[in-house]
Amino acid sequence: MKLTKRLAILYLALVLVSLLAVPSLAQENITLPATIPAFNQAYSNANGYWGECEMGTNGCPDSIATAGCLITAFSMVLGYYDVNLFIPREASCTATARTGMDPGILNDWLKTHDGYGKCGSDIGSCCLEWTHLPPQVSTTQYVNRSENGIASTAERVIDESLRQGYPVICGVNWGSYCHGSTTQTEDCHWVVITGKKGETYTIIDPYNRNKDDAAGVRTTLDHGTFGSYTIDRYVVVKGTVPSSRLSSVRLSLSLSRIGLTQATSLTIAGADPNAQMLLYVRVTDPHGNVKYVYYRSAGDANLSHAREKRSFYPAARSFSNGTFMLYKASTAGEEPGTWTWEVWAEDPQNPGATYGYNITAYTIRSSPAQAARGIAIALVLAIFIASLIYVSILLR
Structure with a gap:
């Protein structure tokens, strides 16, 4: 009975937290x-x-x-x-x-x-x-x-x-x-x-x-x-609603792999060569962790990652139409599962409005050793949950 009451209290607490979170989720930009x-x-x-x-x-x-x-x-x-x-x-x-x-x-x-x-x-x-x-x-x-x-x-x-x-x-x-x-x-x-x-x-x-x-x-x-x-x-x-100079921009991500090397390319079409834009690249790992990919400075050769929103390049710039390499790295040691990449452009004078949004994903398969480790963890969790159920029955 005590366990049932505790579960009920926990459930009510979760409901209250969810209700309190609704206003913040409803905010719109x-x-x-x-x-x-x-x-x-x-x-x-x-x-x-x-x-x-x-x-x-x-x-x-x-x-x-x-x-x-x-x-x-x-x-x-x-x-x-x-x-x-x-x-x-x-x-x-x-x-x-x-x-x-x-x-x-x-x-x-x-x-x-x-x-x-x-x-x-x-x-x-x-x-x-x-x-x-x-x-x-x-x-x-x-x-x-x-x-x-x-x-x-x-x-x-x-x-x-x-x-x-x-x-x-x-x-x-x-x-x-x-x-x-x-x-x-x-x-x-x-x-x-x-x-x-x-x-x-x-x-x-x-x-x-x-x-x-x-x-x-x-x-x-x-x-x-x-x-x-x-x-x-x-x-x-x-009046007649204007269109942004970025409204015709189309972005497309493409993935290719040679061995353990993963290459991500970006194709830009419909860009106005005189229009400045901020480019954003966001990556979500298999656990749902989101990070922005960016260069710290104009001359930086290495990409950095941050949880807070950052543009791919440190300042707005114009782009020519075509395809260029966005990211190239080895997948050795990366977490198995599905990785999601997103890209979009924003007007530096009107931040928040997105243009040319595109999304793609790839999956890294588990190695035999990683698969065995996952099975072992699953068995341990199953035994632990079964033990909790058994103890709760004894306490009734």
Whole structure:
């Protein structure tokens, strides 16, 4: 009876551990198929600046640096969708004709396309007219109905949008600091959600305190420029989802053996010779132990192994199409059983999204001595289990 109770307690403990482990197993990493350009709304004091450009129309007193977080966020997403606008010299803040996409170009375009409207009783027309954005994109607005964290409905909508390749622009606040410095109680700042990493979201914060840097800050929702952000309103921006420059990459592993020498070759096809990529090679031994194969340095002739994720080469590089030797070594002394090799590529600007994934495996047969040793171990285990059963019967 005591043994039965102990087994029952052990079973319950295992069930509890499994239940506690479920949330961590459910965490998902989501990445967009291409990189979103990062812009800094405060960028000034350089050629092609936009931070000091006046926003809005009809005497709006704002500048992009002080109030342009939303249009800067939209310029990033429009750049992601490869939307390019032309601004003639007479309509340009910089007094030069410009083509492309950045906060200055979008601001100038909105001024000449009724893109700004009134903001309540504020002076001038400073607020973005959502229906007057460039026609290549459409928007759907939602409200996060949770004052702390993200409501489950909002999380589902954001996650599904990211999976489909649609970025999400969010109005955020950061607690008492935000509410204490303005009469506005929500949407105090706008950021772009670029993906999901565990329990938080990756974002580009359009405010970078370094005015000489044209790039916004790539960070996470809980580590924004102004603090840990809470989402108020969020906007799914849909357009033609771009494909990564690595989307056509195809990787293929092939194995060959001469005697005890095992050779692993990698064939690359569809690679853009101008595209940089990170190559990953992962090996799983017969016991399920996973290790990454990598070179410690560019000139290293010997491969190393690590449990943590490491790229095959120490830095991103471009590849030519063709076949090259990946690994060559003797199988003498290796553990008998099935060895699995995996290979894939990742965009260094968009880590986590895999391209060209391929998997292969080979089996090392046991030698007669190893087989005899395995049989002996199995017999010992069988005797041990039989002894436990016999003792438990005697104790009843």
